Amino acid sequence: MARGSTRPTSRDVARAAGVSQAAVSLVLGDKWRGRVSEATAARVRQAAQDLGYRPNLAARNLRLGQARTALLVVPALTNEFFAAVYEGAARIAAKHGFGVVLYPSPEGIGPAPDPFASARAALDGIIASSMASEALTEIRGDDLPLVMLDSDPADSLGAATVNLDITDGMHQITDHLLTLGHRRYLHLAADIDSWTFHVRARELATRVGQAADTEVRTAKTPITIEGALAAAENALNGPGPRPTAIVCDDDKLAVGAYKAARRLGLRIPNDLSVTGFDDLALATAIEPELTTVHLDAELFGERGMTALLAVLEGETPPEGNIPVELVVRGSTAPPRPS
Amino acid sequence: MARGSTRPTSRDVARAAGVSQAAVSLVLGDKWRGRVSEATAARVRQAAQDLGYRPNLAARNLRLGQARTALLVVPALTNEFFAAVYEGAARIAAKHGFGVVLYPSPEGIGPAPDPFASARAALDGIIASSMASEALTEIRGDDLPLVMLDSDPADSLGAATVNLDITDGMHQITDHLLTLGHRRYLHLAADIDSWTFHVRARELATRVGQAADTEVRTAKTPITIEGALAAAENALNGPGPRPTAIVCDDDKLAVGAYKAARRLGLRIPNDLSVTGFDDLALATAIEPELTTVHLDAELFGERGMTALLAVLEGETPPEGNIPVELVVRGSTAPPRPS
DNA sequence: CAGCTGAAGTTGTACGTATAACCCCGTCCG
DNA sequence: CGGACGGGGTTATACGTACAACTTCAGCTG
Known part of the structure; x- marks a missing residue:
């Protein structure tokens, strides 16, 4: 681990500038007004510059008892949605001098080998996205501040929650399809025991159920194109009159439906209308372009980080769901008259 | 930043177990063989467990003078490819007790507000993917170990480089198309001044040029679907006989070509053959499925981290390009006889 | 029984920083 | 002219850990 010549410390800077280490800390920490003369401050800054001084973060964190770092837990980073959540969170974090470190789910990287590795970085708080809370408790020390994204506000154990307005999203989809005249639906559902997907199924069923002569079939599938293809093909070949619209829990599933x-x-x-959910890059890549619900993933991440920062300050994080918007493209039309 | 009750330290554990702090460090650091009795070791571990002790990483890092953390610099995390690179790097890192922290490019997050924020985490080394080196020098302290992914081995300033076998990828594509009988090509090129894209253009031109009666037109575009659409449409409408094959620098560009x-x-x-590069999820989502070069992004990340670890150990990182593979799908066929 | 050895610890210190508490000196006021 | 005051610093300390160097004591050997 030999790093050639060891990096300069604040003491080296002090020596070079002919002042005490404390003065360097004062100047560089921008707390020198009325304590150090303008001239010496300039000298110190120059010396720091010349030596290429970078403060040792470990020492600073130790001294301050905080890491200015948040952990973001996501199921899979290769899902564009979560990557965007990260970028949003990181942007807000950076504005406040915070860093964001990732833990891409127990699956992605495997459980931490020993109990300590789970605390890899020194953390001030955790933002967990679309996660079951069991996996979390292992990571979360005892009382690390926690913000949960995409989880049931009802049983989040006191943690702040931030959510997209999934319910409204489903309503917009169903209203759109009902207005077009669809009566027989296939719900291509993600086979995951998670809050959002529960909500989607529930809202779809009740909303469509309120109209007359309607029917909702459900086919569960893992979130893969092949899985969705198999499930959809199977369901469409099922007995009885064929559905005229497929409502997918996710854009990727819609590709399978296509x-x-x-x-x-x-x-x-x-012959068949298809809707998605998320509005990933996929949605406009396929032909016809997909009618789907646009989620602002970056904003989601930003709100998550904002909430965490609020918790860290001892304030109550802001409430309220993030609005979502149906984007009507080419994959939906009135059903063919039978 | 009040964290309710402060977390227990190794000294608290020591008190609880009736030993000295040093003993705790020994036991938990797994360096106690022949120094502490089995019985006391057990007592210490129990106490640590009971108190929910987690070592303070900042203190440990300060003591050890290393952070066990690498920085990964990528252009954009929302590109599935780079997300996969991250996952690969993180997996290897985790195996060695390292963490990986991200810096998603100057564009994504903005340049660090002050020179120090760029050193947010304490870093042992940097892995930079597809980056110009100017942006890097700001982040890189003075002599932080560096590994460059996807960059010209010839001018990487002594930094270790890891590369995919781009050259071979291009050869596989051109051989495939030449064998099919294509003579007039359109190169849909990413409008980025970067090593890989240079290589792609060069190899395409020379390889195709070696066959008789061939022609390569080039259209540059930013890497967006709309940009590629415009560039491709424009080029296909150009004067002279129409190309029969479009070679795209990237899968996303291929979508524009479609x-x-x-x-x-x-x-x-x-009427038209199209090839991509990367083999993203997109490639099998569109219809017909895209003939493209499969890149193993995770392996790429793994190799990058392995190389960095080698550098940190003072060893020479392994050489050799990562093989890539042409995946022939439905988007290529012999040209229509004219 | 003096001296050595090895097991089982303990004491002490350093890592680099931020900041509280102190100090010195020139100025100004009463 | 004594003392209060503030500008411009310095000294000392603590954060929590890892580990080198020391201590203690029981058991053994010659």
């Missing part, structure tokens, strides 16, 4: 439709010779949107 | 083809009423692959 492929199933193609296999069965159904044209989208003429 | 859209251009659709607009012009050209069917893929019958």
Whole structure:
């Protein structure tokens, strides 16, 4: 681990500037007004510059008893949505001199080998996205401040929660499809026991159920294109009259639905309408472009970090869901008259 | 920043177990063989468990003079490719008790407000992916160990480099298309001054140029679907006989090519062959599925971290490019006989 | 039984920083 | 002219850990 010549410390800077180490700390910490003369301050800054001095973060954190670092726990970073959440969170964090370190889920990296590795970075707080709380308690020390994204506000154990307005998103989708005249639905559902997906299923069922002569079939699948393809094809081939619209829990599932439709010779949107959820890059890559609910993932991350910072300051984080918006593209149309 | 009751320290554990702080450090650091009795060791571990003790990383890092943390610099995390690079790097890092912290490019987060924020975490080394070195020098202290991914081995200023075998990837593509019989090519090129993209252009030109009666047109575009669409449409409408194959620097650009083809009423692959590069999730989402070069991004990240660890140990990192593989799907076919 | 050895600890210190508490000296006021 | 005051610093200390150097004592050997 030999780092050639050891890095200069504040003491080295002090020596070079002909002052005490404390003075260096004062100047560089911007707390020198009325304590150090303008001239010496300038000398110190120059010396720091010349030596290429960088403060030792470990020492600073130790002294201050805080790390200015938050942990973001996400299921999978390769999902564009969570990458955007990270970027939003990191942007706000940077504004406050905080860093964000990632823990891409127990699956992605494996559980920490020993109990200490889980505390890899010194942490001030945790933002957990779409996570079951069991996995969390291992990471969370005893009482690390916690903000939960995308989780049931009802049982978040006192942790602050930030959510997208999923409910409204589902309402917008169903209203759109009902207005177009669809009556027979297939719900291509993510096979994950998670709050958001529960909400989606529930809202879809009740909302559609309020109209007359409607029917909702459900097919569960892991969130992969192949899984969705198989599930959709299977469900579309099922008995009884074929659904005219597929509501997918996720854009990726919609891609599977597209492929199933193609296999069965159904044209989208003429023979079959398909909707997604998330509005990932995928949505506009496929043909026809996907009608889906746009989620502002970056804003989601920003709000999460804002909430965490509030908690750290002892304030109550702001309430309120983040609005979402249905984006109507080419994958939905009125059902073919039978 | 009040964290209710302060966390227990090794001294608290010592008190609880009736030993000295040093003994705690020994036991928990697994260096106690022949220094502490089995019985006391057990008592210490129990006490640590009971108190929920987590060592203070800042203090440990300060003591050891190392952070066990690497910085990964990537252009944009929302690009699935770089997210995968991260996961690979993080996996290897975790195995060695290292953490990985991200710096998603000057663009993504903005330059660090003050020179110190750039050193947010205490770092042992840097892995920079697809970056110009200017942006780096600001972050890199004076002599932080550096590994460069996806950069010109010839002018990496002594830093270790790890690369995918881009050259071979381009050869595989061109050989595939030449064998199919294509003679007129459009190169949809990323408008970025970066090593990889230079290599791609160069290899395409020379390789295709070696065959008789061939022609390569180039259209530059930013890496966005809309940009690629515009560039491709424009180029396809250009004067002279129309290209029969579009070679794209990137899968995302291929999506633009698909859209251009659709607009012009050209069917893929019958009227027009299209190839990508990267093999992102996009590649199998679009129809027909894209013939592209598969890059193992995770392995790329793993190799990058392995190289960095080697440098940190004072060893010479392993050489050799990572092999890539052409995946032939449905977007390429022999050109229509004219 | 003096001296040595090894087990089982303990004491002490250093890492680099931030800051509280102190100090010195020139000025100004009463 | 004594003392209060403030500008411009300095000295000393603590944060929590890891580890080198020391201590203590029981058991053994010659």
